[in-house]
């Protein structure tokens with residue numbers, strides 16, 4: 001079974017959605033460890049409740065390189081093959097990206113390349129777009145930038161607030177993140193430039 005390492009900073013709803021699909025047998029993998037840079041992340045408590053190995057690895061006082069070395073070591077210690085970023089709110093160093101080549105995924109709450117960075121749903125809402133959504137992508141050394149695995153579009157309704165819009169995007173996030181992992185683990189694929197090509 002492929003060993004996933006989930007890295008998160010907060011609520012952990014994407015992690016929980018993936019964990020549910022793993023438990024249901026829809027994603028052929030096991031969650032080897034859940035790691036958070038924030039000891040008080042609700043996602044970490046949720047992981048413990050599920051009986052998963054959950055580790056707090058505080059980043060305070062460490063520079064990016066030093067922190068990422070600890071993160072790499074913790075993931076390796078648990079035999080992690082795929083790194084699943086699920087609301088991880090730190091930028092990864094080049095050394096981290098090199099440690100797991102083409103094996104780091106992220107979910108971002110916009111249709112990339114629009115609205116990178118923090119609060120993407122609010123950025124899109126404030127910009128006045130009529131369609132936004134979410135993106136699962138491979139992580140490279142640039143912010144919210146690597147090859148796209150899957151996207152889902154969400155229409156903005158006239159009655160929407162940034163919050164109601166975010167909630168509908170989140171439903172799609174939960175759906176496409178598990179589906180992306182399932183597909184990558186069960187179908188031959190390759191990365192061709194910026195494109196993720198599934199062979200079937």
Ligand code: GAR
Nearest residue numbers: 010011012013014086087107108109
């Ligand atoms: C999600 O909306 C995710 O797309 C976003 O943080 C939220 C985490 O929620 N990630 C980013 O903005 C990364 N740039 P969750 O902790 O409930 O999964």
